Amino acid sequence: MRWVRVETENGPSYGIIDGDIVSLVKNCLFDDIEFTGENINLDSAKLMVPLVPKTFYAAGLNYAQHVIEQAKANNREPNIPNEPHIGYRATNALIAHGEPIIKPKDASDEFQYEGELVVVIGKRGKNLSEDEALDIVFGYSIGNDVSERKWQREDRTMWRAKNTDTFKPMGPWIETEVELNNLLTTVRVNDREVISFQTNNMIFGVQKFISAMSKYLTLIPGDMIWMGTEGHSKNLSPGDVCDISISGIGTLSNPVVAGV
Numbered sequence: 426m427r428w429v430r431v432e433t434e435n436g437p438s439y440g441i442i443d444g445d446i447v448s449l450v451k452n453c454l455f456d457d458i459e460f461t462g463e464n465i466n467l468d469s470a471k472l473m474v475p476l477v478p479k480t481f482y483a484a485g486l487n488y489a490q491h492v493i494e495q496a497k498a499n500n501r502e503p504n505i506p507n508e509p510h511i512g513y514r515a516t517n518a519l520i521a522h523g524e525p526i527i528k529p530k531d532a533s534d535e536f537q538y539e540g541e542l543v544v545v546i547g548k549r550g551k552n553l554s555e556d557e558a559l560d561i562v563f564g565y566s567i568g569n570d571v572s573e574r575k576w577q578r579e580d581r582t583m584w585r586a587k588n589t590d591t592f593k594p595m596g597p598w599i600e601t602e603v604e605l606n607n608l609l610t611t612v613r614v615n616d617r618e619v620i621s622f623q624t625n626n627m628i629f630g631v632q633k634f635i636s637a638m639s640k641y642l643t644l645i646p647g648d649m650i651w652m653g654t655e656g657h658s659k660n661l662s663p664g665d666v667c668d669i670s671i672s673g674i675g676t677l678s679n680p681v682v683a684g685v
Contacts, residue, residue, distance in 0.1 A: 428454060428564065429598040432471040442467060442598065454599075455547050455563065455646045474519045475566055475599045476545055479647035483570065483587075484634055485510035487627050487653030494657030499578065509629040509637045514570075514651065515588035522597035525682040526571055528663055529589060532684075535574035537658035540612040540669035542624050543568045544631055545599055546648040550639050558635035561644060564601035567669050567677040568651045569594040572658070594667075594679045603673055605631060613668040614659065622655040624671055 427442040431449075438461075439454055440447035447470055449461045454476065486492045486506055496503035520526070528536050547563025570587065571594070577586035587593075608624035629637075634650060661667060663683035670676040 426564075426601045427598050428475065428601070429467075429470070430473045430475045431465065432473055433465075437473055440465070440470075472522050472597050474521045475596050476647065476649060477516055477519065478649040479645055480649075481514040481516055482638070482648065482650040483512045483514050484627075484629070484650065484653040485512050487629060487634075488622070488655035489628055490622075490656050491654055492628075498574070498657065506628060509634050511634070511638055511650075512583070514593060515584075517590055518588050518593035520591050520594050520679070522594070522677050522679070524594070524679060525591065526569075526594060526661070526667070526679050527591045527682055527684045528661070529573075529684040532573050533575035534660050534662075536661050537572050537574060538612060538614070538661055538667045538669070539570035539572060539654035539658055540610050540620070540671075541568040541570050541654050542608070542610070542631075542652040542671060543595060544635075544650040544652060546644045546650070547646050549646065550635065550644040553636050553639040555632040555636045558632040558639075561635065562631070563646070564599040565603045565671075565674055566595055566599045566649075567597075567671050567674055569667060569669050569677060569679065570651060570654065571661075594677055596677050597675055600674045607673060609672045610655070611670045611672075612658075613670070614661065614665055616666075616668075619659050620656045626655070627652060 440449045449463045451459045493503045543566040545563045548561040550561040571592040605625045610624045611621040665681045668678045
C-alpha cells in the first residue's frame with residue numbers, strides 16, 4: 426500500500442494511491458483506514474513531506490564503500506564500524522518531492538547528495554530482538570541527506586552541515602509493501618546516473634539498527650530512521666536536478682537553487 430500526504434483546501438491530508446488516483450482518508454497515518462469519499466488525481470496533487478517525524482534518527486556510516494571514500498577524501502584511514510551508530514536530524518530541514526534544495530550562498534563547492542532508504546516506525550517498540558524488529562515498521566520512503574562537507578569537517582556538530590533548511594528532501598510517499606533484499610538505489614543528477622547500489626548492502630541492516638536502538642530508546646509511531654548511503658557523492662550546483670530512485674518505492678526529485 427502506498428500512502429501519500431497531500432495539500433488540500435482543508436489542510437494536509439493523507440491518502441492512499443491506487444494507480445493515478447489518491448483516495449483521501451479521514452484519520453492519521455497509523456489509525457484504521459476510513460475514507461472521506463474524496464478522490465484526487467495524483468498528477469495534480471500537491472505532495473507534502475509524507476511524514477513529519479516524532480524523532481528523526483539517522484544511521485551513521487552504514488555502507489562500507491562510503492566509509493572508505495569519506496576516509497580517503499579526508500586523508501585518513503577508514504574505520505569500519507563494529508556496531509551501529511545513530512545520530513539525529515532536524516525536522517526544519519525536511520522538504521517534499523519537487524521542492525527546491527537551497528544551496529546557501531556561503532556554502533562551499535562540496536555540496537553533496539546522499540541517497541538513503543527511510544524507515545518509518547508504525548508501532549511502539551522497546552528491547553526488540555532482530556527477529557522482532559520489522560514488526561514495528563510501517564513502511565519505507567526515500568531521503569536525500571544533503572550535506573555540506575566543509576561545514577561537516579569544521580563544525581563540532583552537524584547542526585548546519587546536515588540540518589540547514591531544505592537539506593532533507595523526503596518522499597514522494599511511503600510504501601508499506603517492500604522486500605528489503607530486492608531494492609536498488611540509483612542517484613541521477615541532470616538525468617545522468619552517478620551511483621547505483623544494492624540498498625540492503627548495509628554494514629548493519631534495518632533489523633540490526635532497530636534492535637540495537639530499542640535497547641536504549643523507545644521507538645514510537647511516527648519516528649523515522651534514515652539508513653545511510655553508499656560511495657562518494659559528487660557535488661551539486663544550482664541548476665542541477667537530483668533524482669533518487671529506490672526500486673519498488675519510487676523516485677524523489679528535487680532541483681537545486683542558489684540561496685540569496
